[in-house]
Amino acid sequence: MNNGPEKRCWNVLWMLPDILCLHGGRGDAMALARQAETFGACIDMRRVSRLSEHIDFLWADLLLFGPGELAALPAVRDALWKEQGALDEYLAAGKGVFCTGTTGALFAKETHRADGSVWEGLGALDMVCRERDMPYGDDLVFRAPGLDRAVCGVQIQMVDTELAEGQAPLGDVLYGRGNGAGSGGAAAAEGAVRTGLVWTNALGPVLAKNPWFTLWLMKRLLPGGEALPETDDDDVSVQWGLETESARAIWLFNEKKGKPHASET
Amino acid sequence: MANARQEKTKIGPRFLAALWVGKAAAAFARLVAPSKGSNLPGELALKLAPDMLTGFRGIDFEKAVFITGTNGKSTSTNLLAHIFRTAGRSVCANLEGANLKAGVCTALLKRATAGGRLKDEWLILEVDERSLAAIRAALPAKNLCVTNLQKDQVQRNGDPDYIYQKVKAAIAPDVTVYVNNEEPRSKSLERFAGTAVRFGVAAPVFRREDGARAEDPFAVTMPCPVCHDALDFGGYHLANVGPFSCPSCGFASEAAGDFVIENVDAEARTFTIDGAAYPMPYTAAHFLYNYALASAVALSNGIAPADIARALATFENIGGRFETFALADKTVSYVRMKQENPETLQSALDVIAADPREKVFLVGLDVVDDIVPAYSNTFYAYDCDFSAVARGVEKIICFGETVCYDVALRLRYAGVPDERVEIYETGDEDAILRAAAACKSQAVYLITLLKKFEKLRAHAGVAVHE
Structure with a gap:
């Protein structure tokens, strides 16, 4: 973080946005920049555009991974592997990574494709992904620990994800499928988190639709972010009127549908 | 053979x-x-x-x-x-x-x-x-x-x-x-x-x-x-x-x-x-x-x-050109798009942006209910560029029972000032059309589902005369 005389500024590497480019995910990059400005801070965002490009982990405060195609993820993994452990060091230092959608499989131990093949992920999250025979799309609402408001989005699930025992989910599903098939209560788990690494199935774009979640992330993932205001700050709540109304309208819509469980989907 | x-x-x-x-x-x-x-x-x-x-x-x-x-x-x-x-x-x-x-x-x-x-x-x-x-x-x-x-x-x-x-x-x-x-x-x-x-x-x-x-x-x-x-x-x-x-x-x-x-x-x-x-x-x-x-x-x-x-x-496309209807002194032009298909939404936005006149833009993306479960997906709007449309509008009216706020949020991210956006959390055709009729621009563009367009067209006369 560059602490200038007036404005805090964080460095964000937007990872391969032309490759991990699905589902309006660029809206999360827009939201990070906009929300930071709302709090009197700023985001210096740079792209890592190509697989062969050097990734400046030392410069970055946060790596942003948007949703991408399952088919592209092995190539993205190789691009990260070529940095010879730099990502491991980055994660070990507790620096921030935010990842959405199917790209979560990149950080899994392994992913089983529908054709029977298996590819090894980066292993930063202790979980296994299995490609679904058919995509599944629905609304997704979950609650993360320490966040007093629900996070509202949609999910396009290409893989089901099983978290290993001890692997913390990001939150609990209030409506939707979350990580999907699994035994017992696994259906209620949404996403995964390991120190500075946060992955969610939620699309939307989730950071644009849920500025309270964006703030929650910034406070936890960015150095010095804890100094940002609390979510119940009155002035901030006023600015979130549109997003609050959106969450309310969609909650009403979801209530009419009922709550799906993994066994039903 | x-x-x-x-x-x-x-x-x-x-x-x-x-x-x-x-x-x-x-x-x-x-x-x-x-x-x-x-x-x-x-x-x-x-x-x-x-x-x-x-x-x-x-x-x-x-x-x-x-x-x-x-x-x-x-x-x-x-x-x-x-x-x-x-x-x-x-x-x-x-x-x-x-x-x-x-x-x-x-x-x-x-x-x-x-x-x-x-x-x-x-x-x-x-x-x-x-x-x-x-x-x-x-x-x-x-x-x-x-x-x-x-x-x-x-x-x-x-x-x-x-x-x-x-x-x-x-x-x-x-x-x-x-x-x-x-x-x-x-x-x-x-x-x-x-x-x-x-x-x-x-x-x-x-x-x-x-x-x-x-x-x-x-x-x-x-x-x-x-x-x-x-x-x-x-x-x-x-x-x-x-x-x-x-x-x-x-x-x-x-x-x-x-x-x-x-x-x-x-x-x-x-x-x-x-x-x-x-x-x-x-x-x-x-x-x-x-x-x-x-x-x-x-x-x-x-x-x-x-x-x-x-x-x-002699070719006539099945979808026609624009479908239009009159609303008071205005012409409402319906531009087709498909839900969850950013390319067709972008094409529709490009058509609207190409009209140099000041205009009113009615947008009702609605929930996606082709298959079960219906859901509130609007993220495809973030795959599109709204900036050209945003520059030439008197008013943008977002309507629909569930996703109208999300559409308005997308417009905010495109740089549309909040005061140019009106939100109607309703599918009520008369309310939507009255809002459009109250604007001064004569050109009105409509992006919504075909079934909603047909309802709006059917209500156009009623809304104006009430």
Whole structure:
């Protein structure tokens, strides 16, 4: 973080946005920049555009991974592997990574494709992904620990994800499928988190639709972010009127549908 | 020459029973329920004979053309059939968009004799991407056209690669594939076919320059379908359609495709291919690729340029141009788009932005309820560029019971000042129309679902006079 005389500024590497480019995910990059400005801070965002490009982990405060195609993820993994452990060091230092959608499989131990093949992920999250025979799309609402408001989005699930025992989910599903098939209560788990690494199935774009979640992330993932205001700050709540109304309208819509469980989907 | 396998197929009583039931259903539907006539007869027939598609005789698969892809299937199929018919060829085609197995079966049984022999010389079928491999297994057409493979219907299709794999599975070395030279996924399928014919549009026509990328720090392109690295576009005719190259693996559009539209003159409404001039019935950029595809297939199969020109001069697209209705002193222009399909939404936005007048923009994206569960997806709006529309509007009215706030939020991210946006958390047609009527601009553009447009049109008179 560059602490200038007036404005805090964080460095964000937007990872391969032309490759991990699905589902309006660029809206999360827009939201990070906009929300930071709302709090009197700023985001210096740079792209890592190509697989062969050097990734400046030392410069970055946060790596942003948007949703991408399952088919592209092995190539993205190789691009990260070529940095010879730099990502491991980055994660070990507790620096921030935010990842959405199917790209979560990149950080899994392994992913089983529908054709029977298996590819090894980066292993930063202790979980296994299995490609679904058919995509599944629905609304997704979950609650993360320490966040007093629900996070509202949609999910396009290409893989089901099983978290290993001890692997913390990001939150609990209030409506939707979350990580999907699994035994017992696994259906209620949404996403995964390991120190500075946060992955969610939620699309939307989730950071644009849920500025309270964006703030929650910034406070936890960015150095010095804890100094940002609390979510119940009155002035901030006023600015979130549109997003609050959106969450309310969609909650009403979801209530009419009922709550799906993994066994039903 | 008729396909030998088909000629040798033994026509069993089950096939004939299914055929006659289907024919009876088609005749009944023509009289009683025309809207059911493009699908229901085939559905019934397939229930009686699930392998029915393999039973039709007299099909020359060298003269069978399948048209698949994300956008432009129906227009291209209609245009191609119109060209062949104008040139005096007899054609069996599914022109009403029924592109699954039942729709294909319906088209065939309607044009078959009582013994199951196809009466027509040519078979021109729009085929759904997900059904393509199964339909081609039963009807091994030798010509396959792929308009484009883009983001679409994510609840069903997931991501473009999911559909790409399904289309790829239908391509064999004995297939001639017609690919879009400027759409990377379509173009890349030529690797798997015996013969490839490339159609395209020369630059620069209706070109959205890549300058947008420089101005918009959040602009994104797409991964290379061959090596998955980021593609470079030299410009765009449409979203992610334009001259492209992959710096990593070298995959690229050709400098010139086999059939290239050139010299587009929007005022004179003409274009040329190989120096021959053709009329251009519709001038929106996406139509150029329909013209290019249909001309490529026709010219490759012996249709004369003069016949193509005659057909283009009389072609009427199934979706029409704009559909409009009057609202007080205003004209409301409805621009079609498909939910969860950013390319069609972007095309609609481009049409609106091209009107230099100050305008009112009514937008009701609504929840997606094609399949269960219905859901509130609007993220495809973030794949589109709203900035051009945002610059020329008096007011943007977001309506709908669930996602109106999300649409307004997208507009805020596009830089539209909040005071120019009105939100109506309702589907009430009168309320929406009164809000539009209260604005001073005479030009009103509407983007919403077709069924909502029809309700709004029906209420237009009531809203104004109350």
